Amino acid sequence: MPQHEHMERHRKLHGRRFDAEERERKRDARMVHKRSEFAQKVHGIRAKLYNQRRFKEKATMRKTIAQHNERSNKHANDDAVADGAVPAYLLDREGVSRAKVLSNTVKQKRKEKAGKWEVPIPKVKPVADDEMFKVQRTGSKKNKAWKRVVTKCTFVGDNFTRKAPKYERFIRPSGLRMKRANVTHPELKTSFQLDILGVKKNPSSSLYTNLGVLTKGTIIEVNVSDLGLVTTSGRVAWGKMAQVTNNPELDGCVNAVLLV
Amino acid sequence: MEVETSTSVPAAAVTNTGKNLSGVAWTGGSLVGSLNPVNHGFRTADGKGGYIINNTHKRYKRTRRDADGNVIDENDIQDDDIPGNVVVQFRDREGETVGEAMDVPTSAGTDELGTLIRSLLNEDDEDHSTNKAHIPYAFFAKIERITKTTNPSTGEPVVKTHxxxxxxxxxxxxxAFLxxxxxxxxxxxxxxxxxQPxxxxxxxxxTRCTDTLPGHTEAILHVSYSPDGKHLASGGGDATVRFWDVNTSTPRHxxxxxxxxxxxxxxxxxxxxxxxxxKRGFLILWEPTKGESSGSIKAHSKWITGMAWDPMHRNNGKCERLVTSSKDGLAKIWNVRTKRCEAxxxxxxxxxxxxxxxxxxxxxxxxxxxxIKVWNAEEGDGKGRVGLLVRTLVGHGHRVNTLAVSCDYICRTGPFDHYGKIADLEVRDRDSDEWREAAYKAAVAKYNxxxxxxxxxxxxxxxDDFTLMLWHPTENKRxxxxxxxxxxxxxxxxxxxxSRFFASxxxxKKIKLWNGRSGDFVTTMTxxxxxxxxxxxxSDARFLVSASKDSTAKLWEVPSGRKAKETLPGHADEVYALDxxxxxxxxxxxxxxxTIKIWKH
Known part of the structure; x- marks a missing residue:
């Protein structure tokens, strides 16, 4: 046992070794391993005593840490009122979805009038004609090149019949025709497979809109009657807009997000 | 297996009487057919109103043919199969007969029957000056249905009459009714x-939305008009209670x-x-005119699901007692003046x-x-203490969500009539004893x-078991x-x-209307x-409004309305509260x- 503060005195008189801090750091770093080694090795009454002591040390440590963190801790605000108030008759009812499933057709109509959409994918890469169409050579010598085959997915209505070959300028291959889309409701965070009702706007060209081409960013109308969405006048909404979020021709399916 | 049979009327007999009677109808000014000697020949107008017993006539087994020779289905009854006149005995709600049994043309509708009743009642009542000449009436007829079922265990047939x-x-x-x-x-x-008047x-x-009252910063969970209809109060998810001025539709407190x-x-x-x-189980009392709290009580350990005041006709006009129910499974009776829990x-x-x-x-x-439990709320001779369990009504198969008592509306409006006034009241000061006494008398008179x-x-x-049950809780636990x-x-x-009907x-997505006394199904409103x-x-029981999850309220005419008379659109989200x-x-x-929306004619 040191009788005086002779270590401190020596340090004051002669200074410390140059690598003192480094050695200290290393010793500390080694300490945990040493402890662990001992804790694993020890058994019997020594182990019991050691664990008791260590438990107390750790408890003190936790308390100290909590005290230090006191200021920065987040406290539950007792006066805050929780969101999502429901009447007493709906409280504690299982199976009742409280998610908001309301449309605002008024807003939607206003947007439609302005011709502008605030959409999840505002900018899309325009698709050029030569990417969209493949030239189909016709005639017995295959020297005519006025026919085009659409290379992207399309939506074709139920009552569509092909024109006579002589007049059919654009061919929409039946293998690339889509009838249903996987539509995600952004607020409900769920997706549904819904029937496509029509293509409202293809951002690349109005020609593509008329042809019903489904590319990334296209606005389509989907049948939402199964979702039970209600308009403000209390009627069941059945057609709603959605925007295509994937490249259907690469994925083989149409994924879309509902515009609410 | 249920087979519904009934007292059968021989169709041929009906036809014959119909033809014979077609000349006898509405002779002169007198509607009272029993004065007409012709009627007694083939009708028993005994005036006692003997009830329909099983008919002893046998049904004729013959096919009827119309003019073209086509076979008429016996069940398909024609207009001329119903006789021109029928003997009617009027009774009031207590079952007392009014007037004698009389011959009434079957072409008469509710209006004509109402005229008849008014003339019968005014004979006793000399007072012609009042509005009694214009009271409309509703009429009910009792019919007996016989249900034959087989006892599943013994196989014996069971005949039930209701x-x-x-x-x-x-x-x-x-x-049309016949x-x-x-x-x-x-x-x-x-x-x-x-x-029934x-x-x-x-x-x-x-029909239309006259005002939209913004102010609440969260969903509105409860709106209610004061018993005199002069104040509107709302409670919402933003933890405030708001009082609104009904006349100007502006916030007051x-x-x-x-x-x-x-x-x-x-x-x-x-x-x-x-x-x-x-939701934390606190009960706060407010003074509606000042908008100040007159006391806060930690009433329950969990949220308060409902509350009801002591009806005015039972408490000498004091209105001090309130019962609250809670999620914690307890209901408590409070004296709001002393802030003490009575039971x-x-x-x-x-x-x-x-x-x-x-x-x-x-x-x-x-x-x-x-x-459902029935508790004693008053002390008195032979009643026991307040809060004593009187009986337990068992019958539902799932949680019981809601209750309605026939006198709910009367108890809610207390002494006030449909103008929001108290009859025969001169005192204006509501805090005076005279006002309280007069209000108490008015409430008692109204209830009686x-x-x-x-x-x-x-x-x-x-x-939650999708059914409703009708009880007479004052005397029977079944x-x-x-x-x-x-x-x-x-x-x-x-x-x-x-209390003529109740709506569920x-x-x-449906509202159903039921007969308030017998519980018979009346109509479904879709x-x-x-x-x-x-x-x-x-308040006149002729209309019903409903609030729905589909963001609308709908107005229905009672009892004829199967489709909504008006749709009240405008809310952007579910409608939680209605009054x-x-x-x-x-x-x-x-x-x-x-928002709160106010709808007017």
Whole structure:
């Protein structure tokens, strides 16, 4: 046992070794391993005593840490009122979805009038004609090149019949025709497979809109009657807009997000 | 297996009498056919109104043919199969006969029958000066239905007879009614008609939104008009209670005091106090005129689901006692003046969903533990202490959601009439003893006039087992009737102010209307596309409004309306709360979109 503060005195008189801090750091770093080694090795009454002591040390440590963190801790605000108030008759009812499933057709109509959409994918890469169409050579010598085959997915209505070959300028291959889309409701965070009702706007060209081409960013109308969405006048909404979020021709399916 | 048979009327006999009678109708000014000697020849107008017994006639086995020789189906009854006249005996609600049995043309409708009743009653009553000459009436006929079933264990046939009350106001004329029920009612015997006066005033149906009241910063969970219809209060998810000026539709007071969603609110019957309960179990009392709190009580350990005031006709006009029910399974009776709990009604093993204070000194609580309990609310000779469990009504198979008592509306409006005034009252100062006495007298008079004599207090309960049950809780612990028809849980029930009907709102998007006395099914109102949350009656019992999840309220005509008379669109989200002003002027709806809308004619 040191009788005086002779270590401190020596340090004051002669200074410390140059690598003192480094050695200290290393010793500390080694300490945990040493402890662990001992804790694993020890058994019997020594182990019991050691664990008791260590438990107390750790408890003190936790308390100290909590005290230090006191200021920065987040406290539950007792006066805050929780969101999502429901009447007493709906409280504690299982199976009742409280998610908001309301449309605002008024807003939607206003947007439609302005011709502008605030959409999840505002900018899309325009698709050029030569990417969209493949030239189909016709005639017995295959020297005519006025026919085009659409290379992207399309939506074709139920009552569509092909024109006579002589007049059919654009061919929409039946293998690339889509009838249903996987539509995600952004607020409900769920997706549904819904029937496509029509293509409202293809951002690349109005020609593509008329042809019903489904590319990334296209606005389509989907049948939402199964979702039970209600308009403000209390009627069941059945057609709603959605925007295509994937490249259907690469994925083989149409994924879309509902515009609410 | 149920087979429904009935007393059969030989079709040929009906035809014959019909033809013979076609000349006898409405002779001169006298409607009273018993004075007409011709009628006695082939009718027994015994005046006692002997009830329909099984007919001894045998049905003729022959095919009837029309002019072209086509076979007429015997069940397909024609207009001329119903005789031109029928013997009618009127009875009032207590079962007393009014006038003699008389011959009435079957072409008569409710209006003509009403004229007849008025002339009969005015003979006794010399007072012609009052409005009695204009009182409209509703008429009910009793029919007997015989149900034959087989006992499943023994295989023996069981014959059950039950009496149904049919409201003939639904039909254009007696003829239409007799045609509908020709199997159950013999036109050869006295037809017993029970009459009931309807409201003299008429409430105009609401059609348009006159005001939108913004202010709440969260969903509105409760709106209610004061008993005199002069104040509107709302409680919302933003933990405030707000009082609104009805005339100008502007906010009057915003009361802060709650620390959580205000789930239930209630006006005292005298309109002087307003109580609100929140999700943390606090009960706060407010003074509506000042907008100040007069006391806060930590009433329950969990949220308050409902509350009901002591009806004014039972408490000497004091309106000091309030019962609250809670999720913690307890109901407590509070004296709001002393802020003391008078009794704790413990016994339910699960959350209490609804509490009602009946007009006969009993409290009814409905719980998730599938039972309804009846508690004594008053001390008195032979009654025992306050809070004593009187009986437990068992019958539902799932949690009981809601209750309605026949006198709900009368107890709610207390002494006030449909103008929001107290009859024969000169005193203006509401705090004076004279006012209290006069109000008490008015409340008692109103309740007695409503109750009549020998009427049971009726209780309806709606449950998650999709059924409703009718009880006479003052005397019997067994249900009177089990009403089926809904396809999902029943959320709300409301008796019409005259207790002639009650309406049930269900999550199956439908409202059903039932006869208030017998519990017979009347009609289904379809049109909502979302769950129906609440219903409210107009004070004259001629209209009903409903609030729904589909963001609309709808107005229905009673009892004929199967389709909505008006749709009240405008809310942007689910409509949670609804109330029709007792003076009939306006309807208030509160929605999840944080606005209150006022609807008027």
């Amino acid at each position: 009496t149904d009350e049919i409201d003939i106001t639904d039909f254009n004329s007696l003829k 045609k509908e029920y020709y199997k159950q009612i013999s036109t050869e015997q006295t037809l017993e008609l029970t009459y 309807l409201a003299l005033f008429k409430v105009r149906p609401v 915003t009361c802060k005091g709650h620390k959580d969603h205000v789930l239930s609110t209630s006006w005292s019957p005298d309109g002087k106090r307003f109580a609100s309960g929140d 704790t009604l413990a016994g339910h093993t699960d959350s209490i969903e609804s509490v009602k204070w009946g007009g006969e000194g009993l409290i009814y609580t409905a719980s998730r533990d599938r039972t 006039a409503f109750k009549g004599s020998g009427e049971h207090e009726r209780l309806i309960s709606g449950s 249900p009177i009737k089990r009403l089926t028809g809904h396809q999902q849980a029943v959320n709300h029930l409301a008796f019409s102010p005259d 709102a269900s999550f199956d 049109g909502h596309v979302g769950a129906v949350y609440q219903v409210a009656w107009s 029709w002003s007792p003076n009939g002027a306006s309807v208030a709806t509160g929605s999840k979109d944080r």
